[in-house]
Structures are given as C-alpha cells and as structure tokens.
Amino acid sequence: MSHSFTKSTARNIFFGGALFAFLLFLALTFDTTRALPKRDHRENLTAAVVRGKYVWETHDCIGCHTLLGEGAYFAPELGNVYKRRGPAFIKAWIEAQPTGAPGRRQMPQFHLTPQQLDDLVAFLKWTSEIDTNNWPPNIEG
Amino acid sequence: MQYRSQAVAKPYFIGAIALFIGQVVFGLVMGLQYVVGDFLFPAIPFNVARMVHTNLLIVWLLMGFMGSAYYLIPEEAETELHSPKLAIAMFWVFLAAGALTVLGYLLVPYATLAKDTGNAVLQTMGREFLEQPWPTKLGIVVVALAFLYNVTMTVLKGRKTSVSLVLLLGLWGLALFFLFSFYDPNNLVLDKYYWWWVVHLWVEGVWELILGALLAFVLIKVTGVDREVIEKWLYLIIAMTLITGIIGTGHHYYWIGTPKYWQWWGGVFSALEPLPFFMMTLFAFSMVGRRRREHPNKVATLWALGTGVMSFLGAGVWGFMHTLAPVNYYTHGTQITASHGHLSFYGAYVMVVLTMISYAMPVLRGRPANSRAAQAWETWAFWLMTVSMMLIALFLTAAGILQVWLQRLTDTPLPFMAVQDKIAFFYWLREAAGMGFLLGLLVYVASFFVKGEREALA
Ligand code: HEM
Ligand code: HEM
Ligand SMILES: [Fe+2]
Numbered sequence: 001m002s003h004s005f006t007k008s009t010a011r012n013i014f015f016g017g018a019l020f021a022f023l024l025f026l027a028l029t030f031d032t033t034r035a036l037p038k039r040d041h042r043e044n045l046t047a048a049v050v051r052g053k054y055v056w057e058t059h060d061c062i063g064c065h066t067l068l069g070e071g072a073y074f075a076p077e078l079g080n081v082y083k084r085r086g087p088a089f090i091k092a093w094i095e096a097q098p099t100g101a102p103g104r105r106q107m108p109q110f111h112l113t114p115q116q117l118d119d120l121v122a123f124l125k126w127t128s129e130i131d132t133n134n135w136p137p138n139i140e141g
Numbered sequence: 142m143q144y145r146s147q148a149v150a151k152p153y154f155i156g157a158i159a160l161f162i163g164q165v166v167f168g169l170v171m172g173l174q175y176v177v178g179d180f181l182f183p184a185i186p187f188n189v190a191r192m193v194h195t196n197l198l199i200v201w202l203l204m205g206f207m208g209s210a211y212y213l214i215p216e217e218a219e220t221e222l223h224s225p226k227l228a229i230a231m232f233w234v235f236l237a238a239g240a241l242t243v244l245g246y247l248l249v250p251y252a253t254l255a256k257d258t259g260n261a262v263l264q265t266m267g268r269e270f271l272e273q274p275w276p277t278k279l280g281i282v283v284v285a286l287a288f289l290y291n292v293t294m295t296v297l298k299g300r301k302t303s304v305s306l307v308l309l310l311g312l313w314g315l316a317l318f319f320l321f322s323f324y325d326p327n328n329l330v331l332d333k334y335y336w337w338w339v340v341h342l343w344v345e346g347v348w349e350l351i352l353g354a355l356l357a358f359v360l361i362k363v364t365g366v367d368r369e370v371i372e373k374w375l376y377l378i379i380a381m382t383l384i385t386g387i388i389g390t391g392h393h394y395y396w397i398g399t400p401k402y403w404q405w406w407g408g409v410f411s412a413l414e415p416l417p418f419f420m421m422t423l424f425a426f427s428m429v430g431r432r433r434r435e436h437p438n439k440v441a442t443l444w445a446l447g448t449g450v451m452s453f454l455g456a457g458v459w460g461f462m463h464t465l466a467p468v469n470y471y472t473h474g475t476q477i478t479a480s481h482g483h484l485s486f487y488g489a490y491v492m493v494v495l496t497m498i499s500y501a502m503p504v505l506r507g508r509p510a511n512s513r514a515a516q517a518w519e520t521w522a523f524w525l526m527t528v529s530m531m532l533i534a535l536f537l538t539a540a541g542i543l544q545v546w547l548q549r550l551t552d553t554p555l556p557f558m559a560v561q562d563k564i565a566f567f568y569w570l571r572e573a574a575g576m577g578f579l580l581g582l583l584v585y586v587a588s589f590f591v592k593g594e595r596e597a598l599a
Contacts, residue, residue: 007303007369010376018383025387028406032334035400040330050327057267057325058255063188068397069474070333071269074175074187076557077474098183105178105558108186110252127329133404135396135470140554 039131052123055116064107066141068132074105077141082121082128084139090124091117142504144215146222151505152232153208154498158586160201160239161491165579167194172572176565185247192246192272198486199270200239203281205494206315206351207235207288210308212501213358214292218299223291231287238280242273264325268336271322278322285316303372304361307379308354314347330398337393344485345386345414345456350379352493353421356448359500360425363442364432374424381417389414392464396473404466411464415457418489425449438503438510440519444496447527451488459484459534471549476541476564484534487526495585502589514593522588525581532574540567 036042056062061078062071068079081090094117098106112120142148171190173180181190215222222228245254251267258274260266265275273281289312296305321338357375361368391407394400425446436442459481463472472478499519503511510516547560555563 005373007373007376010373010380011303014376014380014383017380018387021384021387025390028388028391028403029334032394032399032403036330036398039400040328040398042328045328053327053329054264057264058252058260060188060192060251060267060272062267062269063191063272064186066474067329068333070393070397071474072188072191073474073476073479074171074191100179103178105174105561106182106186108183130330130398132396132398133401135473137471137549138554140548140556 041129044126048119048122049126052119055120056123059110077136080128080136080141082124087121090121144221146225147212147215148505149225149228150208150212153204154502156236157201157204160197164194164197165582169575172575175568189246193243195270202490202494209355209497210292214295214305217302217305218296220299223294227287227291231284235284238277242277265323270340289313289316304354304357307350307375311347311350318342333397337390341390341393345389349382352489353379355493355497359445359496360428363436364428365434366428366431378417378420385410385413395466395469408465415461418453418457422449422453440516441500443523444499448492448496451492455484455488471545475544476537480534480537480541487530512593515588515591518584518588518591522581522585525584526578529574529577529581533571536567536571540564
C-alpha cells in the first residue's frame with residue numbers, strides 16, 4: 001500500500017463505513033417492522049398459539065427439527081407439517097413416540113397433556129400460514 | 142513473559158482445550174446417531190447431544206477469547222492487568238456455570254430444567270444455540286462484564302494500540318449483541334429476526350474484529366513487521382467486515398416471513414462478505430513473506446497462515462456457495478448448512494484461538510518456543526485436524542447436494558427420512574473423518590507433554 005494511504009485513513013474508513021452500514025441496517029429493520037404484520041398475520045396470534053410456542057421451546061423441538069429451515073437437520077422440517085400431515089396426525093404422532101424401530105432415528109416421548117398438544121398444533125398451524133416467499137420448495141420441506 | 146499478570150491466561154487456555162475435547166466427543170455421538178438412530182436413546186437424545194456440542198463450542202471459544210485478551214492486553218498496554226484476582230475468580234465462575242448447565246442438559250429432561258430454572262418468569266430457552274436457562278445467560282453477562290471491566294481498565298491506564306482497540310471493540314460488541322438472547326417475543330418471525338442479531342452479528346460481525354486483532358497480534362510477534370503496516374491492514378479488513386457483514390444479515394431473512402427485498406440486500410452484501418476473509422489470507426501470507434525475523438515458534442506461524450486460508454475457505458467460499466437467494470431457496474437448512482457451519486467455525490474461530498494458544502502457551506511456560514519435537518507433534522495435530530475437518534465438510538457437502546436433489550430440486554420429492562436413508566453412506570464417511578479429527582486433537586494435547594531437545598530455544 002502506498003505511503004499516502006495512512007493508518008488513520010484506514011481507521012476513518014472503518015468507523016465511517018461501520019456507522020453507515022449500521023444505520024442503513026436500522027432503517028431496513030424499521031421498514032421491516034412496519035411491513036411484518038401483513039406477512040406474519042399477527043392478528044391470529046391467539047393465547048393458544050403463544051402457549052404452543054412455549055411448549056415448542058421448553059421441549060427443545062428445534063434440537064432435532066428445522067422450523068422454517070432453521071434449527072437441526074436430524075428430523076423433518078416442521079414449518080409446514082400442519083399442511084403436510086394435518087392436526088390429527090401431529091397429535092397422534094407425538095403421543096405414539098418413540099417408534100422403537102431398531103436403528104431408526106428416535107423422537108422422545110414428552111408426556112404432553114391434551115391441552116399442550118392442542119396448543120402445539122395451534123402454533124404449528126399459525127407458523128404454516130406465515131408468508132415465507134414460497135419456501136419450502138415443496139410439501140416435503 | 143513480559144508481564145506477570147499475563148499468566149492468568151493459562152487456566153483459560155487449559156479450560157478451553159478440555160471443553161474442546163468434550164465438544165468433539167459429543168459431535169461423534171451425534172454423528173453416530175445420524176446413522177444408528179437409536180444409539181444411546183433414550184439416555185442421550187440427539188437434541189441433548191447437540192446442545193452439549195454447540196454450547197461447549199461457544200463456551201470454549203469464549204474462554205479462548207478471554208484467555209487471549211488477558212495475554213494480549215497487558216503486553217499491548219505495556220502494563221500489568223488491572224486485577225489478576227478478578228480474572229482468576231471469573232474463570233472459575235465461568236467454568237462452574239458452564240459445567241452446571243451441561244450437567245443440567247444431560248441429567249434432567251429439558252422441560253424440567255426449564256421449569257426449575259424459572260423459564261416461565263423470563264422465557265429465553267429452546268432456541269438454537271441459546272438453549273441455556275436464563276440464570277446461565279445472566280452468568281455469562283456477569284462474567285463478560287467483569288472481564289470487559291478488567292481489560293478496559295488495563296488499556297485505559299496503559300499504552301493504547303490499534304490492536305487492543307479493535308479487540309476491545311469486538312469484545313464489547315460480543316457482550317452487547319448477546320443481550321438480544323434475552324429477547325424472545327411470542328411472534329416467531331420477530332423471534333427469528335432478532336435471534337440472528339446474536340448469531341450472525343457475532344460470527345460475521347464483532348467476532349471477526351476479535352479474529353483480526355488476535356491474528357494481527359501474533360503476526361506482529363512472529364514476523365517483526367512494522368506495526369503501522371499491520372494495523373493499517375487490520376483496519377481495512379474490519380472495515381470491509383462490517384460494511385458487508387451487517388447488512389449481510391439479510392441472507393437469513395429470505396424465508397422467515399420478512400419482506401422479499403431482503404433477497405437483494407442480503408444477497409448483494411453477503412456476497413461481498415468473502416472479501417474481508419480473502420484480505421485476511423493475503424494479510425497473513427504477505428506479512429509472513431515480509432518477515433524481519435525468524436521466530437523459533439514455527440508452528441504458531443503455521444496456525445496463523447492456516448487461519449487465513451481456512452477461514453476464507455469455510456466462511457468465504459462455503460458461505461458464498463449458498464448465500465444467494467435462488468441457491469439458498471434449495472439449500473436452506475440442509476447438510477450444506479451444516480457443512481459450512483463446521484468449516485467456518487473451525488477455520489476462523491477454532492484456528493485463531495489455537496494460533497494464540499500456540500504462540501502464548503510456550504511463553505507462559507517460560508520459553509520463547511517449544512522444543513522441535515513438541516512442535517513436530519503440534520504440526521501433526523494441525524494437519525490431522527485441518528484435513529479431517531476439510532473431509533467432514535466435503536462429505537457433508539456431498540450429502541447436502543444429494544439431499545437437495547432428492548428432496549427439493551425434483552418433480553417427485555421424496556420424504557425427508559427416505560432421503561436420509563439414501564445418503565447414509567456419506568454420514569458414515571463423516572463419522573470416520575470425525576474420528577480422524579479426534580485423533581488430531583489427542584495428538585495436539587499430547588504435544589504439550591512432549592519434552593524433547595531444547596535446541597529450538599535459541
Ligand atoms: C469431529 C467430529 C464432529 C462431528 C462428528 C460433528 C457432528 C455434528 C453434528 C451431527 C451436528 C448436528 C447437525 C444437525 O443439526 O443435524 C453438529 C453441529 C454443529 N457442530 Fe459439529 N461435529 C464435529 C466437530 C465439530 C467441531 C470441531 C466444530 C467446531 C468447529 C463443530 C461445530 C458445530 C456447529 C457450529 C454445529 C451447528 C451447525 C449448524 O447449526 O449448522 N463440530 N456437529
Ligand atoms: C467465520 C464466519 C462464519 C461462521 C462461523 C458461520 C457459521 C454459520 C453457521 C453455524 C450457520 C448455521 C446457522 C443455523 O444453525 O441456522 C451459518 C449459516 C449461513 N451462513 Fe455462515 N458463517 C460464517 C460466515 C459466512 C459468510 C462469510 C457467508 C456468506 C458469504 C455465510 C453464509 C451463510 C448462509 C447463507 C447461511 C444460511 C444457511 C441456511 O440457509 O441454512 N456465512 N453460518
Ligand atoms: Fe450469516
């Protein structure tokens with residue numbers, strides 16, 4: 001690098017550039033915040049959905065599954081499982097675990113109450129209705 | 142060592158390496174569960190092993206960063222650490238908090254752990270990487286603040302260099318963005334939006350400042366190149382990092398409910414994120430090329446060069462591979478992601494911590510460099526671990542391509558589990574490569590105990 005380009009020039013590029021990027025990011029975040037209600041349908045965030053998210057989090061479902069493509073890659077995507085399988089299957093499936101099939105990946109038995117199962121389904125239904133720009137590519141997730 | 146208080150780095154480095162071993166063992170457990178699904182079930186379900194694996198990774202890297210800072214800051218500031226006692230006390234608090242949390246994961250069902258630690262009062266658990274109960278999260282904040290207080294006071298009373306300024310900025314940023322882990326809104330989209338303010342703004346933001354500062358420090362030491370030159374590079378690299386990386390967060394906002402324009406903002410800016418990593422590679426090689434001294438610690442130089450190359454491969458190349466929205470549409474949340482996650486974490490953060498340890502540990506043990514025999518062992522460890530990690534990433538990439546092909550990029554998509562069966566072969570190869578990695582890690586640990594001739598001391 002030439003001599004006219006000094007360390008303090010580089011430092012100014014750093015502070016100026018970082019500040020600019022951060023402000024732009026905040027502006028985009030502001031705009032996103034305004035646009036989100038139409039896409040996440042928060043008017044449907046019922047008490048059941050909120051409780052369902054709590055069941056989801058306190059059983060660490062994300063430690064095996066992805067949800068909208070984020071999480072672990074050990075077990076099927078669940079962001080669209082409501083559409084793939086429907087509510088009755090989801091509840092029956094969770095109650096029937098583990099399969100005990102030898103050598104097959106296992107999902108634990110969580111001993112959820114009927115209420116918790118309903119809440120979980122409400123949460124998965126709400127999640128499946130988020131506008132995700134058409135992701136996943138097909139129903140298999 | 143120039144300042145007595147630098148010695149507090151030693152327990153941090155030893156603790157980091159011990160937890161690293163634990164992390165890799167749990168990685169191998171999961172790798173086996175991928176192909177032998179009921180292995181250790183129900184004693185250690187996959188999700189439990191995963192929490193242990195990833196949380197140990199984060200904890201030991203943080204320990205490595207702190208140890209590195211405790212070593213670096215007094216030397217840069219040319220003064221003793223503000224409070225060595227506080228540093229040692231915080232080491233034990235951090236280790237205890239980490240150990241208790243991991244035991245909690247392993248011994249109690251997660252729902253019980255959540256209940257017993259008051260998750261109902263402040264809901265933060267059950268999100269990837271942020272699985273810790275809030276008392277643990279609070280513990281992390283307390284340790285981080287005590288640590289930041291300690292190193293900041295040291296810099297304030299001593300010489301202020303660009304290296305320590307950049308390191309401090311990175312460390313303060315790390316603590317600041319971690320605060321978003323306490324924010325867990327009921328709305329999943331908002332939850333995910335701000336979750337990335339911890340995860341992405343860490344690894345592709347403030348952690349890169351730490352990476353750059355540590356690398357710059359070691360390069361100054363082993364090459365003897367003029368500090369002005371090295372610090373100019375450092376500023377340019379981290380300028381590129383934040384200019385591209387902050388808005389690059391958008392590459393996680395394609396499919397989680399956020400507006401479509403993020404496909405452009407995220408795509409364009411994150412496509413430029415490899416640049417700072419490439420500059421890091423050039424930086425390391427050009428400084429070593431221009432070196433003004435032959436430092437006896439050859440293997441530390443090897444680690445520094447390795448960090449330059451592997452961070453560019455893992456973060457830059459493997460990141461670029463799936464960062465544009467049309468590609469990410471198919472690869473999102475597949476083994477491609479896992480492949481990139483491994484290579485980037487290893488190439489950037491594991492390797493830079495091992496670079497620091499490699500440089501500092503001999504000094505902490507009272508010699509400028511280890512014996513030739515010990516360095517030969519460490520060199521073997523370098524290659525074993527690095528090649529194994531490259532293989533892990535390649536096998537996962539192969540698995541990921543097939544997964545995309547069979548499950549997504551087709552008119553006749555197969556179910557997830559059917560696809561997993563078909564690609565099991567690559568998971569076996571990954572597990573084999575993982576054993577190679579563990580071997581490398583054991584050789585690494587052994588290198589600390591190799592005495593050998595002391596001819597390298599000259
Ligand atoms: C050496 C043997 C290792 C094996 C067999 C292994 C295996 C695994 C497995 C199976 C997962 C879970 C993937 C999933 O969600 O389905 C995982 C996650 C992860 N591992 Fe490892 N691992 C190993 C070493 C490492 C090392 C050395 C690092 C650090 C560089 C690391 C960093 C990670 C990270 C960051 C994740 C989360 C990835 C993501 O969410 O995309 N692992 N590992
Ligand atoms: C050292 C720096 C980096 C580290 C440690 C890192 C690590 C990771 C990890 C662990 C994930 C998985 C997160 C999850 O569990 O959901 C991830 C995702 C991702 N990374 Fe990186 N990364 C780095 C740099 C980069 C760069 C420079 C790019 C782009 C050029 C990039 C592009 C991506 C993308 C697009 C995803 C999302 C994958 C998906 O859709 O599933 N990363 N990264
Ligand atoms: Fe990212």
